[in-house]
Amino acid sequence: MNAIPSVDLKDFVSGDSQRKEKFINEIGTAFEDIGFVALSGHFLSDKLVEELYSEIKKFFNLPQEIKDTYEIDGIGGQRGYTSFGKEHAKGKKEGDLKEFWHFGQYVEDDPKLEAEYPQNVSVNELLNFNIVGKETFKMLEKTAKYVLRALALHLNLDEFYFDKWIKNGNSILRPIHYPPITQEPKNAVRAAAHGDINLITLLMGAHGKGLQVKNHNGDWVDAIARPDQLMINVGDMLSRLTNNTLKSTIHQVVNPPKELWGTSRYSIPFFMHPISEMPLNCLDNCIDEKHPKGFSDITAGEYLNERLIELGLIKG
């Protein structure tokens, strides 16, 4: 049985108030409980998804010397390529068994933010990679915007509460390649147990085994989506903002059984971040006698900085 509830974004955008309400309740309840949903009815077309996988496979198949030219010093892996084994989960020494690429925000009409963010890196060898990456970024950002509108209503906020914080937000699209495993890994897994930093994560590529989510009993449950679904989860920023009303659930990507060591895994999370000035101070309507304020006040920018240091991506 799949423990992760399914929702359909078409309900929310249908124009039918009952279907809209149904979506808000379903996603709100799931995020207060397991912290994950599998979502269909998003804005990615099959053609775009197919092209994206094809471009990503081509990129990770480039010779290592070429990929290395896209690993840029001094930007903490925020754009371009991060090589195998570099990122480790909070509190872990061993690097994850993965390499990845980062597409960042395509800032519109905001010179200050354009100066604040590192520039996107273009792959000269694969022109379509850059185009398809940008289009996917935009479609996932649009999907995430509607999901956050539903969550705002669930939290008794204005429907458009998040809109101004996520416009030109510091979001990241991260195609990940977990290469074939060639020898018994020493205490390393594809992605060690972690919570995501950001507001919400939209994950493409969770339709094979690998991703596991820790439930309230402390058991790991498989999180598998249908091919037409994105896996969506709450990140630590949204958990802080809601004083843990919405749960940022620990998850991991386990190594496959030995007979499948020879296969790669490709997954593509979109980490929805707000602009750095967004306060993550616990919302008043999420604090009461039973739920005292559990987190100190902090902005999204300050919080991100703390977390990137813990991941080994930037120096403190």
Ligand SMILES: O=C(O)CCC(=O)C(=O)O
């Ligand atoms: O590869 C996956 O399926 C999940 C990756 C993940 O959890 C992450 O990058 O934060």
Ligand SMILES: [Fe+2]
């Ligand atoms: Fe994650």
